[in-house]
Amino acid sequence: MEKRENYLYYGDNIDILRNKIDKESVDLCYIDPPFNSKRNYNQIYNNIGKEDKAQTIAFVDTWEWDEAAIKGFNEIQSGSFPVKAADLIISLQKILGNGSLLAYLTSLTIRINEIHKVLKKTGSFFIHCDPAASHYIKLICDSVFCSQGGDFLNEIIWHYKRYTAKSGRFQRLHDVIFWYSKGINYTFNDIREGYGEKSGKKDSHYKQDVEGKWYRWQKRKGKEPYKIYLSEGRRVGDVWEIPIINASARERLGYPTQKPIELLKKIIKFASNENDTVLDCYCGCGTTIDAAEELKRKWIGVDITYNSICLIEYRMMSTYNNDVSYKLFGIPRDIESAKALAERTDSTRKEFEKWAILTFTNNRAMINEKKGSDGGIDGKARIHDKDGWKDVLFSVKSGNYTIDMVRAFRDSINVNNAICGFMIVMEKPTKGMIQISKELGSYKGTYVKEIPKMQFIMVQEIIDKTAEYPFLEFTMEVIKKAEKKEIEEEFEFDDD
Numbered sequence: 001m002e003k004r005e006n007y008l009y010y011g012d013n014i015d016i017l018r019n020k021i022d023k024e025s026v027d028l029c030y031i032d033p034p035f036n037s038k039r040n041y042n043q044i045y046n047n048i049g050k051e052d053k054a055q056t057i058a059f060v061d062t063w064e065w066d067e068a069a070i071k072g073f074n075e076i077q078s079g080s081f082p083v084k085a086a087d088l089i090i091s092l093q094k095i096l097g098n099g100s101l102l103a104y105l106t107s108l109t110i111r112i113n114e115i116h117k118v119l120k121k122t123g124s125f126f127i128h129c130d131p132a133a134s135h136y137i138k139l140i141c142d143s144v145f146c147s148q149g150g151d152f153l154n155e156i157i158w159h160y161k162r163y164t165a166k167s168g169r170f171q172r173l174h175d176v177i178f179w180y181s182k183g184i185n186y187t188f189n190d191i192r193e194g195y196g197e198k199s200g201k202k203d204s205h206y207k208q209d210v211e212g213k214w215y216r217w218q219k220r221k222g223k224e225p226y227k228i229y230l231s232e233g234r235r236v237g238d239v240w241e242i243p244i245i246n247a248s249a250r251e252r253l254g255y256p257t258q259k260p261i262e263l264l265k266k267i268i269k270f271a272s273n274e275n276d277t278v279l280d281c282y283c284g285c286g287t288t289i290d291a292a293e294e295l296k297r298k299w300i301g302v303d304i305t306y307n308s309i310c311l312i313e314y315r316m317m318s319t320y321n322n323d324v325s326y327k328l329f330g331i332p333r334d335i336e337s338a339k340a341l342a343e344r345t346d347s348t349r350k351e352f353e354k355w356a357i358l359t360f361t362n363n364r365a366m367i368n369e370k371k372g373s374d375g376g377i378d379g380k381a382r383i384h385d386k387d388g389w390k391d392v393l394f395s396v397k398s399g400n401y402t403i404d405m406v407r408a409f410r411d412s413i414n415v416n417n418a419i420c421g422f423m424i425v426m427e428k429p430t431k432g433m434i435q436i437s438k439e440l441g442s443y444k445g446t447y448v449k450e451i452p453k454m455q456f457i458m459v460q461e462i463i464d465k466t467a468e469y470p471f472l473e474f475t476m477e478v479i480k481k482a483e484k485k486e487i488e489e490e491f492e493f494d495d496d
């Protein structure tokens with residue numbers, strides 16, 4: 001069977017939408033952008049002990065009226081955007097002032113405008129919103145889609161149940177998903193849901209025909225009445241009751257805003273066909289692309305954080321083994337692109353550190369998000385030996401590094417009582433540096449086999465996949481045990 005062409009991009013979606021995705025090439029785009037919730041979402045890394053519940057920032061959902069926002073705002077006014085969108089943003093500025101909400105809406109307007117361009121004329125757009133900003137987002141979508149021949153089709157309410165916590169208002173139990181089409185023609189597969197046998201028969205409007213099939217008459221003003229058979233099923237409404245991912249759900253990946261695959265499958269089934277191209281350019285842990293793959297659609301996923309890309313790779317591998325093929329862009333595949341990532345900006349350097357640690361450990365570590373030097377510790381993993389939890393430390397050096405930095409990391413291993421530390425480096429260590437690492441000796445635990453307390457790992461070895469992380473199998477066991485115990489009470493409480 002011929003494999004479908006799929007693409008996964010690590011980067012800012014604005015660059016990918018503008019430079020990598022062909023205009024009018026996408027059949028369905030679903031996005032679930034950050035909600036302007038003014039908080040950071042943390043991803044739980046399951047292999048970490050209880051006391052310092054391992055978290056690392058999965059993505060930052062805070063917005064500022066900064067240079068980027070001003071640049072975006074001016075761009076919208078530059079004449080290259082739909083007039084309605086430009087007018088809308090100016091009006092919103094009058095109402096909201098220059099603040100975080102306007103920055104958020106500006107960033108969305110720019111991206112929605114690019115999404116509109118990559119959609120085919122028959123394409124559909126679904127945008128998932130929190131009720132906090134959905135009214136503004138609908139205005140933006142109207143200004144981009146409806147002003148260019150598109151249409152607003154539905155406001156879908158995704159209704160779910162959660163445990164309750166005390167609050168001074170009604171419990172929030174739904175999200176909003178807007179559906180827009182780019183043109184008059186679009187795909188809508190009118191898949192019916194079955195009526196329960198009983199419901200129809202109990203309904204006195206239904207009668208049986210000579211063959212015993214249940215039907216009722218449908219009357220419309222000015223039209224001939226026509227028969228509707230019970231077996232045709234019920235039209236699907238715009239309120240969808242789909243459970244959120246609970247603590248013990250098998251699909252749960254520990255990604256804070258992971259959506260249920262059921263939700264995405266429903267959207268994709270109804271609004272696209274096999275072999276169509278589905279895009280999610282805020283793809284998080286890859287729910288959309290997983291659903292698209294299962295439903296035999298081609299897919300394009302984009303995310304700006306390495307954590308997401310890493311999880312998606314893990315998800316695709318564990319769900320489809322080697323039966324899924326996709327091209328991955330933006331992740332270093334050779335030493336030149338690793339260097340480029342490390343050298344570009346402060347934030348890409350941080351992403352380089354994440355990439356190095358998470359690739360080396362196969363996503364079994366947490367990243368130190370603190371800025372500045374922290375004894376050279378850029379990441380940490382925990383191993384459960386017979387006598388308790390033990391730290392494993394990671395330090396990443398993307399360029400030149402000094403013997404003092406090696407000493408500082410050695411001291412961190414000692415001070416933190418870590419069982420070992422890995423210094424991931426681009427340049428080979430000098431003899432003096434190797435000497436310092438050797439002086440630390442080795443660690444041998446009850447379950448942990450003897451390992452040097454400090455080792456250098458070359459970035460090249462990570463790229464070549466020859467760097468061996470000694471706790472790979474070991475931590476998988478720990479995850480299984482810890483998962484059950486620790487995740488149980490997480491998240492299900494209402495947070496508003």
Ligand SMILES: C[S@@+](CC[C@H](N)C(=O)[O-])C[C@H]1O[C@@H](n2cnc3c(N)ncnc32)[C@H](O)[C@@H]1O
Binds near residue numbers: 033281284302305
């Ligand atoms: C709410 S989450 C999406 C969750 C997803 N629906 C799922 O089920 O996993 C939003 C995602 O958008 C990503 N993101 C935020 N800004 C982005 C940008 N400019 N380009 C690409 N991805 C971005 C974040 O990293 C985050 O993973």
